[in-house]
Amino acid sequence: MPELLKAPVTSAQQARDTLLGALVGLARATTSEPKTVNTDEVLNAGLRLAAQPDAPEEKLARMLSIVRAEKHAVAPNCASCAMPCGNTNDYDLARLWSAPEPIRPLKLQMLSAAFSLAQRHPRGEAQTAIYQVLFTLAEDWDEALLLPVAENAQKLCAE
Template sequence: MNYTFSAPVTDAQRQRDTLLGALVGLARSTVNEPKTEDTDRILAAGLRLAADPEAAESALLRMTDIVEAEKHRVAPNCAACAMPCGNTSNYDLARLWGAPAEICALKVRLLSAVCVLAGQKTTAQIQKEICDDLFVLAEDWDTELLLPIVTRAEGLCVQ
């Protein structure tokens, strides 16, 4: 199953990008804080919904709220931090859509792979891969750094 993502043109697509950005923020919050018993399930559900081209804007908005609530459960002190470091910030997908074509293409491939992984049977390896790959989406890496990550994620999709 291959998912196609592109720059948003409709309100639902813009909400999809907001959801994806929140999912990145949730994944990044787990780097320094422990996941809750719900984190992996919420990440997977959010990715599956974001990958659905027919997802209603209202459903995407509800899931974004769930993801934000979970992020605040994982990293409760970040919401009211007086000096935010940005480690748990949501990712603005406008950065992805505005990236050089080669970087954008690799990140879209990575995003598609993560959505496929979210639909697979959950294992610790898949859960870690999803978090790691969502983390990478927000990084300003070049093709040399991105390509092995994308290749590994796509390889897991066919296992």
């Protein structure tokens, strides 16, 4: 598991967590709205950048703007919705860092797999697995529900 998968201490690490939270929101937006031609690449580029332990805070902030613009393109009405459901909200990674055992390590394995898959410029099943992992991070599922998602992502990493 990458060393960067730990609770943030520096402002750059906090920016990374904010970017990851926005990527989760973008992935979740695609469950109810169609992706644009750019969505997959924006999502994967954001994950590739977030996986860099030395990513500069300025680059993370620029990518955050790109991800949020893409989420607005995918789900334009969410930003001004009179009755927001929260389904496309950015994920607060503080929830991940404070998750109990064995949930936190399992979700960190899933996130590590998403980083690995994004490095390969995925298509098809691998791309679908990235969306599934990011969607699942925001869910308060137990180990039995998380395990198949983690196993599928890890299987695709091994291929």
